Amino acid sequence: MPRPFSEFPPGSSRRAVIDVGSNSVKLLVGEVSTQGTVAAVWETARQTRLGAGLHPGGRLAFKAIQHTAECVADFAKEAQAQGAAQVGVVATSAVREAGNQAELLAAVREHAGLTVNVLTGDQEALWMYQGVASDPVLAGSPLLIADAGGGSTEVVLGEGHAVQFHASFGLGTVRMLERFAPADPPSLADWQGCRDHVRQVLGRELGPGLGPQLAAWGSRAWRMVGASGTATILARLVTRLDSYDRGCLEGTVLRREGLEALRQELWSLPLAQRRQLPGLPPERADVILMGVAIYAGLMEWCGAESLFISLRGLRYGALVRLGRSADAGLACA
Secondary structure (H helix, E strand, O other), X not given: OOXXXXXXXXXXXXEEEEEEOOOEEEEEEEEEOOOOOEEEEEEEEEEOOOOOOOOOOOOOOHHHHHHHHHHHHHHHHHHHHOOOOEEEEEEOHHHHHOOOHHHHHXXXXXXXXXXXXXXXXXXXXHHHHHHHHOOOOOOOOEEEEEEEOOOOEEEEEEEOOEEEEEEEXXXXXXXXXXXXXXXXXXXXXXXXXXXXXXXXXXXXXXXXHHHHHHHHHOOOOOEEEEOOHHHHHHHHHHHOOOOOOHXXXXXXXXXXXXXXXXXXXXXXXXXXXXXXXXXXXXXXOOOHHHHHHHHHHHHHHHXXXXXXXXXXXXXXXXXXXXXXXXXXXXXXX
């Protein structure tokens, strides 16, 4: 079993991070240079729906806890097989909001012998930003990055090492699916209710802080980036790519009108037909309705004409930052 990050000083080149999210558990094994760049070696994911049925302060289901802990243990073994000397575990909105968080942490210790780093919303947003900005194609550019996960969405505005705005709020694909429970196939009223909710949340969460920042940037050429598993699935749907291929998906650009066409297609089909779409994993055919709604709403709200898909994000930032001070390397303006 690989040893936890806390037992190593930064510097060992091959590391792994296991990301425990509301919808799925993801593993990234990467080579980390002394300059902090990351090259992916191995990636995989498994859906556990840890956040299903959860409301803030609520309880994680026992079966979901056990499934997630077993998944973490399996991924730790896989990380070792891929040559990782260090492994870290991070958890996001479902775990940080759960009233029985301690049960999940204990189950992971029991099954995998690892400590879970439960990230605050601010940490999740900033680590995600650092991971995306590590891409040489994006480094130094003005970026508006959005990560729509199962339990929350993170939005960060920054340039280089300076972050002007960051927020994490409870707009997530699993959370919204349970709230709206659209018919099969979804109705126009289902879509309108979902769309209006997204608009309201974005206006409340982003309007006061992000609006003035974008206005101050004026006509500057900034780029909007989608950095979640949901964004990757949207890229796979547009390219009709049945398998995960980093080389084909990284840097895919979705035009606003193309995303809206995809949104209309997804919201017109019953679940059984969505499960047959090339590029859409069958287990994601339900939550993708909410994912495309969130990204369509974000592009509308900020006036972005295109969405650059980044396969980097929280896990890339975590590979670099775990084992350091939680605030090292970024400045908030």
